[in-house]
Amino acid sequence: MSSDATPDPYDHPVAFGQRLKILRERRGMTREVLAGLVGMSGSWVKRVELGQLQAPGLDMLMRLAQALRIRDLSELTGRPDMSADLFIGPGHPRLAAVRAAVDALPLGAPVAAPPRAEHLAARLAAAWAARHSAPDHREKIGALLPDLIRDAQLAVQYAEAPADWRAAQAVLAEVYSLSQFFLAYQPDSSLLWRVAERSMVAAQQSTDPHTIGVSAWLLAQAHRDTGPDHYDAADDITQQTLDYLTPLLPDAADDVLAVAGALTFEAGYTAARRGETATAWRYWDTAKDMAAQLPAPYYHPVTSFSQAIMGAHAVTVAVELHAGRESVRQAARADADTIPSRPRRARHRIEQARGYQLDGQPDVAIATLDQAYEAAPETIRYNGYARAIILEEVESKGADRRRRASELAVRVGLLAA
Template sequence: MTNRSERGGTVPSDARDAPYTDPLAFGQRLQLLRTRRGMTRTVLAGLLGRSPSWVKAVECGRLKTPRLDAILRIAEVLRVRELSELTGDQGTRVDLFVGPGHARLPAVRDAVNAFPCDTAEQAPPTAELRSRLSGAWRARHSSPNHRDVVGALLPGLIRDAQLAVRQADRAADRRAAQSALAEVYGLGQFFLAYQPDAALLWRVAERTMVAAQESEDPHVIGVAAWLAAQAHRDSGPAHFDAADTVTIETLRFLETLLPDAPDDVLAITGALRFEAGHTAARRGDSGTAWRHWDTARAVADRLPSGYYHPVTSFSRAVMGAHAVTVAVELHAGGESVRQAAAADAVAIPSRPRRARHRIEEARGYRLDGQYEAALATLDKAFETAPETIRYNGHARTIVLEQSESKSPARRKRAARLAVKIGLLAA
């Protein structure tokens, strides 16, 4: 699922010189970005594996500008969109957490911005919309270039779902149409994630929530909340509380339904419980993160062995991948590698989700200092779903970092991967 991090603001006039020759300028930028993200020195230090005094010394200019690998780790933790926001070097305009604009983005944007007022066109039956949606989710999970497939389907789905809502005469029909519309917008969020139009993604996220509430469908409400929580969390530490609010309030609503809940409601409850753990891990709260993971695993164990949620990928099979994510977000390199060894990537049927798991594994290897293994795992991610790695900021960070490695072999391998994912021209 989906980054909308805050942009850095105006840099003080005395911080405009090249930071690689002026350590104070780099430190000022670091302090500015840290405070704008609502993060204390102690929290930043913990996430970096450093001491608060080290962060203070860098910010005050008593220490030299860190090496590239440390700069990239800082950029990752602070969710800095363009590396130049942190370094001040306008020749280093690397957009870390936003991928390229997809060729189908304009058509999807036009469909979102339009609204069908011409009632002469007949809306398709809701059952037909549901069938098309199921086909779209299957195509997304099976395609290596899933954004291309989904981007081709979205304009028609958005138009027809909007028509279905407008033309519904009875309350029950309108709720069913709103349910389909919410899921269409949810699919749109997967397409828009990490693309260079944050305003469009947030507009779609809000429409998803509104349509879900109108549908009165617990499963659809849960999916909308799951997507909104991710959007808030990926906006940076200042938005973690908003992510928790959406997640916990929706869990309170859904968990009252669990004794007799169908599999889809059970699955979205488990997915939301893991999202709470994911946000806790981002905060560095290990105990809370793993408690939420344990609760999510208990929910997964109640699902049929072959069940796989079509939106969130929640299932028994994905819990190992979720454990890797928790360990990685806690910056526990050894634990990340141990969890990666225990997880079964092959059991994950979705190609984009499997590729994302490989990227999380690569992050774990990087934390553990196994840089060759990290690059090899990113190669596997590319083979599984090229579009997933092309739009993933963590993968881009690792590749960029290793392109400056002291090892010629690693530099060469990173350069080849950089060309594949579009960081470097062929």
Template sequence: MPSGATPDPYADPLKFGQRVQILRERRGMTQSQVADLLGLSPHTYRKIENGQMKAPGVEVVLRLAEILRVRDLADLTGRPEAHIDLFIGPGHPRLAEVKRAIDGFHLTVTVEPPPVAHLEARLHAAWKARHASKNHREAIGKLLPDLIHDGQALVRHADSAADRRAAQTLLAEVYSLSQFFIAYQPDSSLLWRVAERGMIAAQESEDPHAIGVASWLLAQAHRDSGSRHYDAADAVNREAVQYLEPLLPDASDDVLAIAGALQFELGYTAARRRETGTAWRHWDKANDMAGRLPETYYHPVTSFSRAVMGAHAVTVAVELRQGGESVRQAARADEAVIKSRPRRARHRIEEARGYQLDNQPDVAIASLEKAYEAAPETIRYNGYARAIILEAVESTQAPRRRRAADLAAKVGVLAA
């Protein structure tokens, strides 16, 4: 290897600490940042990287995997037998078919586009199925190929500028639905293609709601790519908030809701940066917007509503590593009913993270069991849930270990 080359953390014989150091540097993080997130002193953390401390226990290893966004536990430990994908779920059986529809462009084949009202009705039904289904990827995965083909055909065959803008609005919505299907599956390049195409279609539509939704999803794609992309996520969110702000006094509920969802996303990213005041300030702004919505209103894409703000508060507290606060917020959030099954399952996972931070592992597993009951596919594709389960499987407490092993088999973390 050339003297100036960066070592490969996946090449033997590297020790655990060396792997951690290389992966940390590739994330653009300092030792102090990682130590703070682990709850260790910088001095103690340096001992891990320098090999002066024996390999840490499973709890610290899983937290490191979470912080460094390691996709496979074997990449961090150097042990091939520990091959477990932590942050990417299994490829869904319908992924290949959806990918072909996204990647294909029918330029020479004449495809008769459906009436606008017909595509609108199908999209409405698809969103309804997504929120009502325990296995939402299956529910929308079988619908997406035809929706994608018809959305693209509608744009190609638009007869006027107004028709083309209306078609682009629907195509942007199709891509938004696609991103929910593709997220956390093993094809990040496909996710980026969909996020960017959705943003382009939304801009072409000139529809404020479509632009807000596409911005919300594009910002999430940036944020979930790691800490080096937080600035890009914030830039997208802020631009969308500023674009929508003049429209809010007379905005529809959908536009007001997506503006509120964007405000929360700014708080979410701030919480990941550990910027406590900024995170809660954006949550307050989002909560004010939620208060302007009808009590029974739910945004059809983001689930933004009055009811979801309690769940959002749990997420902020968890990302800020405030265990006690996250548990208090979880108790308050349980007073509201989240209609969407996937969103309800996601809340239970965030709740479990809070209980884990508060040293209540048994309650954390109970919350994950509730998540599984609400929407199995949500927990199956969630890296945080998988990490909590794996840690509990290694517990010295036999009842906890058995309970976690049972859930692990259902989720697919361990072989049944």
């Protein structure tokens, strides 16, 4: 290594301030720029780097790591015991209450009137409706989940007839499915896995095809989003569930056809992550044909599978294949306004922004992320792709783009006001 090369902060144990300076300089970032990204002064950054101030607390560590676009917190701290995936969003204020409900054991004396599965199903439907219509959807379902989880567990525990027990298991599985939407991208991956696995077990106990399909769809996503080492597991879950559902489809209700279509697209999504272009588009084509069999206004409340979503799915396939020009072409064809769910519409806008960024159109990407924020602020706040684009453009050399990205960063919570 030449004497004028940038040192590797992991060659030897170094103080936090030295590590911060090395990583900042590798990013080509001045102290003033880093300070602005984390809401501090340039002199504060200098004093930390010189060891005149102690290493900051966890909240500031997270801000520094995000500003430096470091994926793992241990890269900044030098401590493997402080590893954290920074593609994870912030912890929601209701996370602790949801975690407590999941971890609680519904033991004790029998309740006077155990919840009935049909009543729980109605409450669950209302919760899904709230999720789709509210800009602060995590807040809405986070408030409802603790009681839903407890009551669904009780319904299973105190069901007497076998049919009632299976119906209660179906509701419990879907309550856990709703929980996964709340827990996604939050800093408790072990809780997300626990809920995903419990959902699958309850679904199998229910013997209901739709419930099994929904739980498998979410479990496959959990595997795929964990990384390439889990792609095979995601494919296995998807294919086994499709093998189970396919013979039922000729006589199936719309919800079963929809979840089979959602699983078919998931197979294409994973193929796109692998870079398998032909396979990814083949699955998308098949899923589009399945969506065409559904009534035009139909919209599946869990998977969003519908005719309206297929344009958004095409954008996702192109983005995951890193095809910038195709992403933009698909984005131009997809009509976000036809997606009735606010968080799903925001997610689509984020995927469009990824496409514009890939195609070298950062100004359009920022404008599209503004639209995502207007649709559902909580969606963009927890989305790692959106956060990465915003942080990148906060450092843009273009003054107007830098200003608009900074304003959005403040609204999303990435920068101090």
